[in-house]
Amino acid sequence: KNEVEQSPQNLTAQEGEFITINCSYSVGISALHWLQQHPGGGIVSLFMLSSGKKKHGRLIATINIQEKHSSLHITASHPRDSAVYICAVRETSGSRLTFGEGTQLTVNP
Amino acid sequence: GAGVSQTPSNKVTEKGKYVELRCDPISGHTALYWYRQSLGQGPEFLIYFQGTGAADDSGLPNDRFFAVRPEGSVSTLKIQRTERGDSAVYLCASSLLVGATGELFFGEGSRLTVL
Numbered sequence: 001k002n003e004v005e006q007s008p009q010n011l012t013a014q015e016g017e018f019i020t021i022n023c024s025y026s027v028g029i030s031a032l033h034w035l036q037q038h039p040g041g042g043i044v045s046l047f048m049l050s051s052g053k054k055k056h057g058r059l060i061a062t063i064n065i066q067e068k069h070s071s072l073h074i075t076a077s078h079p080r081d082s083a084v085y086i087c088a089v090r091e092t093s094g095s096r097l098t099f100g101e102g103t104q105l106t107v108n109p
Numbered sequence: 110g111a112g113v114s115q116t117p118s119n120k121v122t123e124k125g126k127y128v129e130l131r132c133d134p135i136s137g138h139t140a141l142y143w144y145r146q147s148l149g150q151g152p153e154f155l156i157y158f159q160g161t162g163a164a165d166d167s168g169l170p171n172d173r174f175f176a177v178r179p180e181g182s183v184s185t186l187k188i189q190r191t192e193r194g195d196s197a198v199y200l201c202a203s204s205l206l207v208g209a210t211g212e213l214f215f216g217e218g219s220r221l222t223v224l
Contacts, residue, residue, distance in 0.1 A: 004151075033213065035215075040217070042215070042217045042218070043152075043200065043202075043215035044215070045212055045213055045214065045215070048212050048213075086151055086152075088151075088152075094165055095140070095157055095159075095164065095165060095211075096142075096154045096157055096165055096167075096168065097142070097144075097152075097154065097213070098154070099144075099151035099152045099153070100151050101149075101150060101151045102150075102151050
């Protein structure tokens with residue numbers, strides 16, 4: 001079992017739909033990152049969370065430390081949101097990040 | 110530059126050859142990370158530098174892999190006697206702060222193909 005698990009692995013949506021991507025982890029963490037990776041490999045940091053909720057534009061990230069679970073929501077999805085979304089946790093025992101396998105999101109017009 | 114720069118962007122080499130991959134972090138960022146990403150998978154930790162020293166090199170797969178950061182800025186990942194299984198995208202990230210407050214900034218990656 002991976003330390004960081006994401007669901008779903010693949011997600012296809014129609015433009016305008018509300019999207020939720022989930023991340024569960026099994027280790028103690030000091031922070032959780034949501035990252036976006038477009039074809040070609042470039043990774044962009046979307047959020048870094050240690051508690052509660054953060055919002056940036058149409059993106060919302062929440063984390064429940066007790067349940068070891070985080071969600072990334074995209075409201076009013078758009079084809080340009082199509083990318084791989086990766087959850088990564090920074091363990092309390094060190095500085096490394098442990099990554100999930102990613103969720104491939106495709107938003108169709 | 111404004112972002113993390115990695116060179117080369119693509120490298121094709123033959124099995125058994127030596128390869129160097131370079132990462133130029135954001136100026137002033139003391140923390141530097143190397144990750145490796147195989148097709149369809151999430152990035153895998155290799156090594157983390159705090160300043161000039163390797164604070165955690167436990168992710169390096171074997172002794173063919175080595176990384177340096179002699180002046181606390183640019184880092185070079187060195188791979189000896191390359192094998193086909195080393196083919197992957199090698200990602201570098203830097204951070205101004207260590208620990209929970211350190212937002213990561215990633216380079217575009219170096220795609221290594223070993224024939």
